[in-house]
Amino acid sequence: MTPYPVSSEDRDAFVQSLQMLTGRWKVEILWMLSGGVLRFGELRRALPGITQHMLTTQLRELEAHGLVKRTPYAEVPPRVEYEMTDAARDLKPVFKAVMVWAREHSYLLSGGDAAPDGETHP
Amino acid sequence: MTPYPVSSEDRDAFVQSLQMLTGRWKVEILWMLSGGVLRFGELRRALPGITQHMLTTQLRELEAHGLVKRTPYAEVPPRVEYEMTDAARDLKPVFKAVMVWAREHSYLLSGGDAAPDGETHP
DNA sequence: TTCATTAGTATGATTTTTCATATTAGGTAT
DNA sequence: ATACCTAATATGAAAAATCATACTAATGAA
Incomplete structure (x- = not known):
């Protein structure tokens, strides 16, 4: 019915999916996490050049989009572990x-x- | 050799490919062009909200990345046609x-x- | 002559993203 | 008590992306 091979709904879904991976460090973070669970500090040291602030915000966005799972432990000093979700693995x-x-x-x-x-x- | 399922070169290629599609209007432009050749003004009218400046720069970036072909005609008023490349179709x-x-x-x-x-x- | 048309370019403002640096909470070790 | 450690927040600056508006060149139509 349209001259286009895909619907505009599909195009929007594509754009949204793309935006989940858009961000200076997101792919690199996911790449690191593809190797297994890492805690905040490990991730930070594995990504030379990233600031604590950026690592926090990128992780929070990935988490909000359901690509990363965050697990904080009630310890001192604090320990927070990050890992990929099944959706990210998919x-x-x-x-x-x-x-x-x-x-x-x-x-x-x-x-x-x-x-x-x-x-x-x- | 690495704990990761892909090499860092592959990760970089992925990031680069992603960046080719990163931009407020790029996917929508490609979507329009998937319907066939369009000239500048047609594209502009088909994308409500885009400014001439943005359309020009996004098209130039797509062209520089080899996803869009630009064909100017020596006419007045000017006529410039845009179309997807094979790479974009792929x-x-x-x-x-x-x-x-x-x-x-x-x-x-x-x-x-x-x-x-x-x-x-x- | 004057106007309309088309694909730009020029310029500056606004918004978003990224960077840099400092500070915090609250246990543990000394 | 004091220093230390970790994940996080606060604040502000810098850079990049996007937006808004105006202007241009060259020809044909009126």
């Missing part, structure tokens, strides 16, 4: 699809060094 | 993977109305 096919695309079109990415069409260096 | 599997995820986890998205686990309202 993003793997998305990640894979992007990687397939990125490999196919690596010439569009900076830092890489491939030619547009099955071309290798002589 | 993003379809990514779009599909995100949609599968979004449907599975629609309770995480705002605007929707599904329950977390195969639950419907009584």
